[in-house]
Amino acid sequence: AKGPYLLGVKAVIAESLERIHRSNLIGMGVLPLEFGAGHTAASLGLTGHETYDVVGLSAALAGDFAAGKTLTVRATDGHGKAKEFRVKVRLDTPQEMQYYRHGGILQYVLRSLL
Numbered sequence: 001a002k003g004p005y006l007l008g009v010k011a012v013i014a015e016s017l018e019r020i021h022r023s024n025l026i027g028m029g030v031l032p033l034e035f036g037a038g039h040t041a042a043s044l045g046l047t048g049h050e051t052y053d054v055v056g057l058s059a060a061l062a063g064d065f066a067a068g069k070t071l072t073v074r075a076t077d078g079h080g081k082a083k084e085f086r087v088k089v090r091l092d093t094p095q096e097m098q099y100y101r102h103g104g105i106l107q108y109v110l111r112s113l114l
Helices: 002-006 019-027 057-062 094-101 105-113
Strands: 011-014 031-035 051-055 070-076 082-089
Touching (some): 019 031, 019 094, 057 094
Parallel strands (some): 011 031
Antiparallel strands (some): 031 082, 070 082
16 A cells, blocks of 8 residues: 555555455555446446546545445546546545544554644
């Protein structure tokens, strides 16, 4: 998870996430997302060259966030054509939410000490 963080990745969308990888992403401040049931990057025609926007993420983070919440992702290709699909946010515990809100475990601990 350190690699994606150092590359500036803010979220990872996957078909499934191993528990430890999901936990490591959250610990580095990277948002783990899973495609909705029956959807994959291939079935949606995604190439990875799109620009992705998680619609409503700021509002969801500011409010009361339930585990397993779904949000809409808008993927826009280089020609301006957009596709929208649903993803499940994999912040499964209140503590994981706190880590993510602070940008990762290290930032959370530092803010707690200051």
